[in-house]
Amino acid sequence: GAVVSQHPSWVICKSGTSVKIECRSLDFQATTMFWYRQFPKQSLMLMATSNEGSKATYEQGVEKDKFLINHASLTLSTLTVTSAHPEDSSFYICSAPSSRLNYGYTFGSGTRLTVV
Amino acid sequence: DAKTTQPTSMDCAEGRAANLPCNHSTISGNEYVYWYRQIHSQGPQYIIHGLKNNETNEMASLIITEDRKSSTLILPHATLRDTAVYYCIVRVGRGQFYFGTGTSLTVIP
Numbered sequence: 222g223a224v225v226s227q228h229p230s231w232v233i234c235k236s237g238t239s240v241k242i243e244c245r246s247l248d249f250q251a252t253t254m255f256w257y258r259q260f261p262k263q264s265l266m267l268m269a270t271s272n273e274g275s276k277a278t279y280e281q282g283v284e285k286d287k288f289l290i291n292h293a294s295l296t297l298s299t300l301t302v303t304s305a306h307p308e309d310s311s312f313y314i315c316s317a318p319s320s321r322l323n324y325g326y327t328f329g330s331g332t333r334l335t336v337v
Numbered sequence: 338d339a340k341t342t343q344p345t346s347m348d349c350a351e352g353r354a355a356n357l358p359c360n361h362s363t364i365s366g367n368e369y370v371y372w373y374r375q376i377h378s379q380g381p382q383y384i385i386h387g388l389k390n391n392e393t394n395e396m397a398s399l400i401i402t403e404d405r406k407s408s409t410l411i412l413p414h415a416t417l418r419d420t421a422v423y424y425c426i427v428r429v430g431r432g433q434f435y436f437g438t439g440t441s442l443t444v445i446p
Contacts, residue, residue, distance in 0.1 A: 325386055
């Protein structure tokens with residue numbers, strides 16, 4: 222139980238275009254989800270907290286107008302990278318807290334974004 | 338912000354126990370200790386968590402010192418598939434997870 226599915230696994234897009242990444246909780250409801258970004262050989266950096274039915278909360282230094290988060294249902298959160306640039310190329314990972322883990326996180330498999 | 342300190346890297350012989358330390362000297366009484374690992378280009382995988390008592394599951398054992406200022410993750414019989422980056426995280430309640438730099442464990446044949 223407590224499975225998080227992330228789609229797509231990888232995506233290549235052209236500079237200036239937008240890319241949407243989906244994160245779904247498959248067998249549980251998640252009123253909160255979390256989005257992370259990871260650059261090569263670095264640790265995971267928390268970008269934002271996605272809240273079902275309300276605005277996301279962004280970490281300091283993360284541009285909310287560039288990284289649009291929508292959490293319209295209890296099982297789906299989306300991250301849209303708008304007007305992508307090569308420096309946005311990274312590994313994006315979502316997660317959701319699970320009661321089974323004392324609200325520790327279950328993570329998706331990640332999305333490798335390459336902007337060319 | 339990460340509240341833990343871990344060695345950057347460790348090696349372990351295949352079949353031997355891997356003992357991964359974590360220092361969390363500023364931990365509060367209601368903060369849990371969580372361990373995750375990340376294999377290259379995958380999302381982090383949950384391993385184990387605990388509050389005060391030692392814990393064991395099918396993957397590993399977690400030993401927390403009595404003063405709770407440090408803990409050790411034990412993989413009893415390391416295999417090549419255990420090669421990964423291991424993260425120790427402390428968190429209060431349902432607050433966010435902030436990752437530190439973790440320990441890169443290499444299991445050697």
